[in-house]
Amino acid sequence: MKAFSALACILSFMQVVTASIPDKIYGVNLGSWLVLESWMLPAEWQAMGGQQCDDCSQCIATEFAYAQAFPNTVDANFDQHWSTWFTQDDVNQLAAAGINTVRIPLGYWIVEALVDRQTEFYPRGGLSQLKRGLSQLKAVGIQAILDHHGLPGVQTANQQFTGRCTSDVEFYTETNYHRALIWTAVMATLSHLDSDFGSVFAIEAVNEPIMNAQQTPGYGDFQNNFVRVVRAIEIIMGIPVPGNALSTPITTSNFTAAITTAINTNFNDYFNDEVRSALQDSIPILEGLANQLNIPAIFDFHLSSAPLNSSPGKQLLTTNFMDVNWQYNNPANPASVALGSQGYDNHLYYSFGGVADANEDAYLSSICNLQRVQQDASQGDSPLWFGEWALSTQFSASDDFLVKWADAQKLAYSQGQGWIFWNFKTETSTQAGDLGRQWSYLEGLQRGYLTQNPSQLNNPSVCDPYR
Ligand SMILES: *[C@@H]1O[C@H](CO)[C@@H](O)[C@H](O)[C@H]1NC(C)=O
Numbered sequence: 001m002k003a004f005s006a007l008a009c010i011l012s013f014m015q016v017v018t019a020s021i022p023d024k025i026y027g028v029n030l031g032s033w034l035v036l037e038s039w040m041l042p043a044e045w046q047a048m049g050g051q052q053c054d055d056c057s058q059c060i061a062t063e064f065a066y067a068q069a070f071p072n073t074v075d076a077n078f079d080q081h082w083s084t085w086f087t088q089d090d091v092n093q094l095a096a097a098g099i100n101t102v103r104i105p106l107g108y109w110i111v112e113a114l115v116d117r118q119t120e121f122y123p124r125g126g127l128s129q130l131k132r133g134l135s136q137l138k139a140v141g142i143q144a145i146l147d148h149h150g151l152p153g154v155q156t157a158n159q160q161f162t163g164r165c166t167s168d169v170e171f172y173t174e175t176n177y178h179r180a181l182i183w184t185a186v187m188a189t190l191s192h193l194d195s196d197f198g199s200v201f202a203i204e205a206v207n208e209p210i211m212n213a214q215q216t217p218g219y220g221d222f223q224n225n226f227v228r229v230v231r232a233i234e235i236i237m238g239i240p241v242p243g244n245a246l247s248t249p250i251t252t253s254n255f256t257a258a259i260t261t262a263i264n265t266n267f268n269d270y271f272n273d274e275v276r277s278a279l280q281d282s283i284p285i286l287e288g289l290a291n292q293l294n295i296p297a298i299f300d301f302h303l304s305s306a307p308l309n310s311s312p313g314k315q316l317l318t319t320n321f322m323d324v325n326w327q328y329n330n331p332a333n334p335a336s337v338a339l340g341s342q343g344y345d346n347h348l349y350y351s352f353g354g355v356a357d358a359n360e361d362a363y364l365s366s367i368c369n370l371q372r373v374q375q376d377a378s379q380g381d382s383p384l385w386f387g388e389w390a391l392s393t394q395f396s397a398s399d400d401f402l403v404k405w406a407d408a409q410k411l412a413y414s415q416g417q418g419w420i421f422w423n424f425k426t427e428t429s430t431q432a433g434d435l436g437r438q439w440s441y442l443e444g445l446q447r448g449y450l451t452q453n454p455s456q457l458n459n460p461s462v463c464d465p466y467r
Contacts, residue, residue: 019143019201020315021343025385025418026454027101028094028441030133032423033086034126035105035149036063036078037160040439041085043429048077056165057158063107063150064164067121078123086133086424090442094424095140097445098454102142103387103420105149105207106130107163111186113285114152114179122163128293131196138199145320145420146187146200147387149207152179156210169210177222180206181229181278186285188233191317193255193297202318202343203230204387205334209322213331220332221274227319227337228275234316235270236262237301241316242340244270255301256283256290316340322347323381325372335380343417344381346372348409351392351438358394360401361466367408368463373416383417390422391438391449402438402449407462410454421450 031037038045038052038061045052050066053059060069067074094102109115109122110130137144150163153170170176184203191200205226210216231241236250236258246266250258260283263276271279290298297303321334323344334344348370350356356366376384389409391402413419421441426432428443436443444450451458 019199021201021318021341021383021417022100022143024414024455025101025420026099027103027385027387027418027420028099028424029103029105029388029420029422030086030424031105032426033082033104033133034110034130035107035161035163036081038062039160040423040432040435041427041429042431043427044081046431048081049073055158056160057167062160062163062165063109063123064121067123071121074121074123075125079125079129082126082129088136090424091133091136091140091142093442094142097442097452099142099441101145101418101420102137102424103145103147103204104130104133105147105161106187107150108148108152108179108183109150109163111183111285113288114183127289131194131293134199135196138196142199144200145202145204145387146191147204147207147320148180148183148187151206152176152183155206156208159208161207169215171206171209172216172218174218177218177225178274178278178281180222181225181274182281182285184226184229185233185279185282186289188230188317189255189282189286189298190289190295192234192237192239193301194293194295195297200317201315202320204320204345206322208347209327211327213327213329216327216331220337223321223332223334224337225272225275225278226321227339227342228271229278230317230319231339232262232267232271232275232279233259239316244339253300253302255298256286258301259283318343320345323372323376323384324379325376325381333379333381338380344376344384345387346376346384347388347422348372348386349388349390349392351390351394353394360395360397360404363393364404364408364463365466367405367412368466370412370415376416385417386413386419388422389413389419391444393438397438399447399449402444402447403458404462406444406449407457407459408466410457411460411463 032040038050051059060066110126112124151171153176154162154164155171157167157169158165191197235241235244248265252258259279286298318341320343323346324333356362425442426436426440
């Protein structure tokens with residue numbers, strides 16, 4: 001009986017604690033779900049009416065090109081994709097595999113009001129699917145990172161993962177930074193006020209910006225504003241932010257009204273014009289979503305499942321950036337703008353070249369001596385996790401090698417906060433061929449490259465010969 005009441009007590013306590021960074025991240029990306037990358041599902045894409053071509057800007061290879069080509073069917077066809085690419089069955093398999101974290105790539109267009117429908121074309125309806133998926137993940141205790149993966153204006157040239165293949169990169173401009181900040185305000189609000197978002201512990205500002213920092217003017221200011229938008233939302237909710245408090249308490253429980261009050265009475269000391277303007281512009285969008293998706297807590301935030309002003313209450317979200325060493329040419333260091341919990345992300349793929357010679361020994365000796373965690377930590381970029389990696393290689397890899405390759409990468413990335421594999425799955429089809437062997441976590445698990453318990457290795461001494 002005593003044990004029972006202790007358990008009941010723990011359970012009720014757990015309901016009010018928002019997710020925080022796992023002690024060690026064992027994760028997968030939910031890639032090609034809400035940002036579709038057609039190379040990962042060639043047969044489905046073709047069946048939908050999409051195309052493949054060498055220069056992805058020249059055919060229907062992305063969401064943008066598809067929505068432009070098929071304005072009348074795009075929403076229904078994408079809804080079908082969203083419903084089938086990531087399902088309850090996938091959630092169950094990930095939970096059974098001991099996965100504790102997912103990183104969810106998202107486009108700016110999931111906040112539909114941000115899309116200029118005269119010049120920009122994307123499917124509608126993704127947010128309901130995100131809510132559905134997050135609630136399924138929450139039910140099995142898997143935590144989530146909301147990853148801003150396709151930025152307004154496109155953050156890097158000719159990549160399917162931005163949602164639009166183009167050489168015209170316009171993200172690094174005032175207008176598009178502003179739209180990304182509004183997106184951030186909306187996602188931070190939903191993360192705290194919509195119970196479906198209860199497993200979200202982090203929001204990542206920008207997936208894979210251009211590496212040459214000379215081509216990303218203003219990105220440092222954007223990083224600063226990103227952190228401050230998230231924290232402003234949290235201060236309004238009464239969640240303690242280091243060094244920041246409201247001089248005048250907020251009396252309304254209508255969250256969008258509370259933003260206005262804070263902007264007009266409290267925020268001048270802490271938050272610059274751009275942050276306040278992004279908050280202001282998020283108000284009508286939040287009101288629209290509250291009505292459309294039935295999120296009453298936006299109008300009465302005391303309804304939110306967690307008590308906002310009490311302890312144990314909601315925790316700060318973790319603000320998340322690609323690490324400083326992602327870029328070169330004197331990049332801004334996101335560590336310099338941290339305010340409360342912040343985490344850093346690096347992506348490491350050997351298969352695209354430039355990391356190690358294309359042979360087994362070179363790969364293993366490179367990964368077994370990886371210094372990235374230490375280098376980042378010396379610049380304040382800690383905790384660091386590896387938010388994308390795979391078993392892909394530039395050479396034809398044997399099964400024996402892939403066992404070592406999986407072990408050695410997991411070992412290296414676990415020196416930091418952990419790892420998030422790209423991807424949770426790929427399509428199984430004739431067109432996809434062997435794709436899943438080196439790109440699908442669930443297939444790698446079946447094949448025995450990856451271990452059933454993600455914290456373990458097939459051979460913990462895999463790196464000994466290379467050190
Ligand atoms: C909440 O406040 C906004 C002003 O920001 C107002 O437009 C809206 O009608 C209010 N909603 C409710 C349900 O009180």
